[in-house]
């Protein structure tokens with residue numbers, strides 16, 4: 005690699021939801037802003053194979069390397085109650101020595117280290133090796149605002165008003181977070197997730213910059229507040245750069261059974277149903293969703309995972325008789341009855357290719373931020389079904405602020421009924437579909453403008469590039 009170019013080392017935590025946007029950021033730095041880049045990926049066994057898969061299936065620019073760090077084993081450091089956020093933080097901590105070794109072994113030390121939210125402890129390495137340090141938030145500016153403000157909010161107010169009395173959580177200059185949308189680390193200050201989350205919120209503003217996978221016209225109010233030093237007080241040290249939407253592009257010339265099936269369906273007639281890289285439903289909820297899809301009479305593609313065995317009802321579906329190849333966790337005869345209208349894809353589907361297909365007319369999603377951006381850049385209306393993490397906040401933003409989604413009224417752990425699912429799918433695919441689709445198409449253009457040369461996100465990355473020269 006040449007030495008005259010700035011070189012960014014990027015660090016992605018385990019999981020496709022983090023790796024995909026970090027890789028896209030690296031690609032953009034290389035292809036548009038004159039960088040060399042190395043993406044370090046913290047691995048567990050699962051993410052190792054996924055990353056290799058992605059490397060094989062997507063064109064990677066010449067000046068970008070992907071380095072899989074040795075898999076980390078945290079089995080002795082966690083117990084069954086350790087939440088996912090704390091687990092990711094522990095994995096990243098365990099990976100620090102390998103990261104330090106890998107960077108130190110490079111012929112030329114990279115100019116900057118860019119970590120995702122779980123990697124802020126690696127700032128110690130960038131300080132030691134005299135590199136600039138950035139954090140890349142793979143979610144919204146609103147989530148960023150919550151994260152950096154939480155450590156400074158009055159703990160007693162948070163506890164009494166938000167956690168105990170279910171009052172909205174006020175974030176300076178931004179929309180408040182409703183109790184229903186709040187997420188686990190905020191709720192219990194004795195939990196390890198809370199401690200790790202607060203630590204990240206304290207470390208992030210010490211960076212040379214905070215990059216976020218959103219764009220100016222999508223979140224003008226929040227980004228305005230994040231740029232307003234009076235509102236931010238002590239957390240104002242790091243400038244915030246909106247650099248999105250960074251989403252995985254469609255692989256040119258891709259083909260698969262799913263895409264072949266889509267080719268035969270009418271335009272905008274198919275609803276795509278997926279709960280991201282890790283979302284699962286209970287057995288009872290899986291049944292209700294199956295019936296809801298069938299009753300809606302819409303064409304569908306459903307990425308199905310076996311249900312989590314978290315309720316007694318699961319036992320019924322384990323023993324039920326199945327007359328065709330329908331898996332035993334779906335209603336008897338589901339595949340036969342729906343063979344002309346629907347496609348059930350086990351575990352994983354080529355999502356970006358599906359969402360960009362003209363036959364797809366709507367997306368029933370858990371509102372993970374990557375899925376949300378992929379939907380927006382394809383101008384698709386959404387049915388919002390948030391499950392965990394910051395997905396409740398994302399769903400609120402999509403429905404009440406941006407207006408590209410209809411949200412299911414029931415929220416987990418309440419089981420959403422087949423009738424509610426049927427009605428909501430019909431609303432998006434038939435009744436309200438056109439209005440929301442028009443809004444989604446406007447956002448699609450605004451996203452394209454932000455990313456194009458001279459657009460707000462392009463310019464933000466140029467500022468970062470200038471600092472690295």
Ligand code: UDX
Pocket residue numbers: 019020021022024142143252278279280281282283307351352353354355356371372373374375376378392393394395
């Ligand atoms: C979680 C959070 O919810 C999200 O907001 C956060 O930013 C990252 O962690 P996750 O469950 O990984 O998200 O979902 P999402 O952010 O939507 O990312 C999933 C990615 O995997 C998307 O890029 C999607 O295209 C891809 N995917 C998922 C597939 O390609 N096929 C699938 O079948 C499922």
